[in-house]
Amino acid sequence: MAVLTRVAIRRRLFEVKDLKVKPLLDPESQIEEGAINLTLGTKFVVAKKSEYPLIDPRKLDKHEVANFQTKITLAFGQTISLHPHQFALGATFEFLKLPPNLCAFVLSRSSFGRAGLQIATATYVHPGWQGCLTLELQNLGEVPIRLYCGSPICQLVLLEAQPPLKKKPVKSIPLGPVFTDLKNQSYWQKYLNKFISPERPGP
Amino acid sequence: MPEPVLSAEQYSELVRERLAGLRGVLADLTRDAPQSAPRRFSESIQILIDTIENLFADRKRVVKERSTSAAEVTDGIVFAARWSMYLLNNVQQQYFPFLEKLNSPHVPLPIQPTLQRIGTQFEPTVELYLFPTSEHNYGFSGFRNVVEAFIQEFRLVIPDDLMLAIQERAEKLPRWFVFLSLPYVVHDSALNLTPLLHELGHFVDFDREIYKKVLPIDIAHSEAAKTLANILVQRGSPEQEVYALCKEIVRKWVQELIADLFAIRLAGPAYFYAFVIYAANIGLDTKAAVSHPSPVIRIDLMLRELEELGYFLKSSPKAIRTSLQEWKRWIRAQKLEPEDTSMHIAFLAIKDNSAKIAQFVRKYASPLPYRTQTYKENVPGLIADLEKGIPPIDQLDAQGTRFIPSDLADILNSAWSAYMFSLDKLEDLIECKAEDKRRIAVRTLNELVLKAIEASEILWKCQASPGEEAWPSSPE
Numbered sequence: 315m316a317v318l319t320r321v322a323i324r325r326r327l328f329e330v331k332d333l334k335v336k337p338l339l340d341p342e343s344q345i346e347e348g349a350i351n352l353t354l355g356t357k358f359v360v361a362k363k364s365e366y367p368l369i370d371p372r373k374l375d376k377h378e379v380a381n382f383q384t385k386i387t388l389a390f391g392q393t394i395s396l397h398p399h400q401f402a403l404g405a406t407f408e409f410l411k412l413p414p415n416l417c418a419f420v421l422s423r424s425s426f427g428r429a430g431l432q433i434a435t436a437t438y439v440h441p442g443w444q445g446c447l448t449l450e451l452q453n454l455g456e457v458p459i460r461l462y463c464g465s466p467i468c469q470l471v472l473l474e475a476q477p478p479l480k481k482k483p484v485k486s487i488p489l490g491p492v493f494t495d496l497k498n499q500s501y502w503q504k505y506l507n508k509f510i511s512p513e514r515p516g517p
Numbered sequence: 518m519p520e521p522v523l524s525a526e527q528y529s530e531l532v533r534e535r536l537a538g539l540r541g542v543l544a545d546l547t548r549d550a551p552q553s554a555p556r557r558f559s560e561s562i563q564i565l566i567d568t569i570e571n572l573f574a575d576r577k578r579v580v581k582e583r584s585t586s587a588a589e590v591t592d593g594i595v596f597a598a599r600w601s602m603y604l605l606n607n608v609q610q611q612y613f614p615f616l617e618k619l620n621s622p623h624v625p626l627p628i629q630p631t632l633q634r635i636g637t638q639f640e641p642t643v644e645l646y647l648f649p650t651s652e653h654n655y656g657f658s659g660f661r662n663v664v665e666a667f668i669q670e671f672r673l674v675i676p677d678d679l680m681l682a683i684q685e686r687a688e689k690l691p692r693w694f695v696f697l698s699l700p701y702v703v704h705d706s707a708l709n710l711t712p713l714l715h716e717l718g719h720f721v722d723f724d725r726e727i728y729k730k731v732l733p734i735d736i737a738h739s740e741a742a743k744t745l746a747n748i749l750v751q752r753g754s755p756e757q758e759v760y761a762l763c764k765e766i767v768r769k770w771v772q773e774l775i776a777d778l779f780a781i782r783l784a785g786p787a788y789f790y791a792f793v794i795y796a797a798n799i800g801l802d803t804k805a806a807v808s809h810p811s812p813v814i815r816i817d818l819m820l821r822e823l824e825e826l827g828y829f830l831k832s833s834p835k836a837i838r839t840s841l842q843e844w845k846r847w848i849r850a851q852k853l854e855p856e857d858t859s860m861h862i863a864f865l866a867i868k869d870n871s872a873k874i875a876q877f878v879r880k881y882a883s884p885l886p887y888r889t890q891t892y893k894e895n896v897p898g899l900i901a902d903l904e905k906g907i908p909p910i911d912q913l914d915a916q917g918t919r920f921i922p923s924d925l926a927d928i929l930n931s932a933w934s935a936y937m938f939s940l941d942k943l944e945d946l947i948e949c950k951a952e953d954k955r956r957i958a959v960r961t962l963n964e965l966v967l968k969a970i971e972a973s974e975i976l977w978k979c980q981a982s983p984g985e986e987a988w989p990s991s992p993e
Contacts, residue, residue: 328917336910337976338920356626356971389626390975392552407975409908409968444906446968464975483948486957487906489964 318416318472319348326416326472333472334411334444339464349421349469352406355446356388356463357490359403385491390464396431396453403491404449407464411444415478420447421469430455433468441475445488525591528598529577535605536570546616553626554619555646558694561663562612564686566605568667571679573601615658615696618648623704625649627971631925632697632717634974635783639721639882642691647713649701653799655712656698657719657776664690695720707966708936711784711791711929718779719772721882728772730877734866736763742865745858759859762807766863770810771874774867777815778878781822785887786837787929789819790937793844805855805864813851814864818871820845825875827889834893836938887926899923899931899969903962904942908969911976922976923969932966 318326323345326333335352338344344351362384369382383403388394396402412418418439422432432452439447449468453459461467523531543566547559580593624647636643650656660666664687668675675683697716703709722728736742749759780788796812805811820841827833828841855861867874879886899909909931911920923931935943936959943958 328913331913334907336908336920337922337972339976339979341920386622387626388551389553389630390971407972409910409972411905411907483946484906485948487947487961487965489908489968 316474317348318474320345323350323472326413332413333416334409335470336409338408344466346469349471351423351466352408352420352447352468352470353464354449354461354467355405355407355490356390356392357405358386358388358394359383359491360386360394361401388463391462393460393462395458395460396451397458398430398453398456400453402451404451404461404467405446405488405490406449406468407446409444409446409489410439410470412439412441412472413478414442414481415475416472417441417475418473419471420449421471423466423468426459426467429459430457431459431461431467439470441479442481442484444484445486446490448488448491523595525594525598528595532570532573532598532601532605535602536566539566539605539609542613543616546613546620550616550620551622551624553624553629554616555644555694557644557690558612558619558646558663559616561690561694562608562616564664564683564690565608565612565667568664568675568679568683569601569604569608572604572671572675573597575676575679576600576674612660612663615646615648618650618698619646619696621648623649623701625699625704625710625967627967628707628710628713628925630978631970631974632713635717635925636693636695636720640693640724643693643695643720643724644691645695645697645717645720647697647699649704650698651701653700653702654698655700655716657716658696658698659720659723660694661723662687662692663694693720693724705963705967707929707963707970708791708932709795711787711933712780712795714780714784714788715776715792718776718783718882721779722772722775725881727775727877727881728768730881731771731775731870731874732768733764734767734771734870736760736767736862736866742862745862745865749858759862762859763862763866766807766860767866769808770814770863770867773809774815774818774871774874775878775882777819778822778875779882781819782826782878782882782886784926784929785826785889785892786823786828786841787926787933789816789823789841789844790933791929792816792819805857805860807860810864810867811853811855813848813853814867816844817848817853818875820848821871822875826886828892830889832893833889834897834934836934837889837892840937887930891927892930895924895927896930896934899927900935900939903931903935903965904939904946906943906946906961906965908965908972910969910972920976922973922980924973925970928966928969928973932962936962 323333327335327338327341327345335350339353360383362382386394390407394402394404410418420434420437420439422434426433430453432454433449434447447470451461540563543559543562547554547556576597577594580590580597584590584593629645629647632647633643633645636645664683668680668683668687672680697713699710699713736746746756746759746763750756777788777792780792792812793816796816805814823829823841828837829845830838853864855864898912902909909923909928911922913919914921940955940958940962943962944954947954947957947961949957
């Protein structure tokens, strides 16, 4: 499993054209030695101060999520402030389409990390994936952080995936952060339900 | 009802309270507004309020200096206070509703910068804003020279020093504030944002005063129109009223047709498809109104313009050509003449002058017409992107070294072509239940197109100023 360096990244973007990163506002500075800098997009999902009692993945309906999360859209260059311990979902401004023989990891940029910003917890991107990456933004520091839509907030490290995946339909093409949808990812409930009484709340 | 007796001091106090109230509301609306809300529009309103306050103070001073009795002073101050309140009322009623509307969190921000850029090609200082409404229609409102218009109207009573101060502040303001409204239900549908180009056409028409070049149109030019007018007169309508109403209909219809032609020349078939879908949506396939010609009249004119732009030529893309030919056959079978006699007269007058209207739009509002050649060169690659679930943001140049941002008209045409002719490819790309496929494909198409509109504009701006940084400086 080899990490793609600048020359290989450029080759896949400009010659083979099977890797899509759109738009590249400044390819020279965005494509680094072993990664592509990605910028913060303009759409966010932020937590509401609400009376919603509890997020239970087994019961959470996607329409209920609007009770404790709200969507906001800003213009490029505008800002969102993340207060200490505040959580928000954002997305990369760049749209990605990985070919079937590439996978990727999303990494924080150290400068933002040192200021207390965590940008992602689910950092692996599958071969063939396409969309704008959702970022789980959290301010772990003690002072508010102002985030600019368009600032280079994370890095994408590309790796070869062998053997390449077969082409298949995608479940969705996310172009911004989406509400938490835990109930639909309930394959694990098939076995967990054997242990949980339907009358009683979960463990 | 007899008027309550108030003293000059009470009247002055009312003006002070009103000024404070308006400033409070203005501050609230400005402070609580989203970051994209129009600060300079608020600034214009602020200047007007300040000016009215200064004018009131000046009038009071003049009254006190020149009056010879206490009663004269009272009368003068009461008059000045009433006049100030009247002006403040006008400012409040005319401008404040727009500030409220613009505070909606559902303004379709992705398309705003591109429309703004198109607008600046006609008036460099224009500031353009969008806001959603609960009604299912699109609209245009514009204010030209908000402060200058005030100065012009009251130049005789504004003292020189105040005039200089206002002019200094007014110089920094845009010459036009343009507000385009759209149905709230389509604020996130890229396909249904296309009719905003028609509203932009109204701005260009008002700015360039194209309608004034087209008008007046001789209403009873043809024998048929004269006969119809005579029928109305024989039925008892005064001749003058018949012609006044027809004239008014013609004026409004000409403005609508100019905006349609502008949009067609800017975006080609994309606007045509957006219009026919909108017309079907509001269920007005045949009816005309005093304010708008019937959709069939508009479709007929648009098809003629598309023909002029080359979309009926054999070299035009087949799917578009075939589709437009079907529309042409359909329109030939329609009755274009409105039932209403006044509208029928207006229709005949406009029909005789449709070539003249198109000629003026081509001359004054369309530096870069969207011809079939442009479509053929730019759109197929973008359609291919959409069919693969990729937003058509840009395309690599021939040398394979630089990404060229897509133009708004190209993006909208790729969107409408994909929607009309190849949505099945996007349906096949997404894994879902068969009954959900089309709905999800349309939603995905809209999201891809909105992303493309937003990102291509930003890419364009970054490339337009190579000396500047592409984004705010990173700490690393």
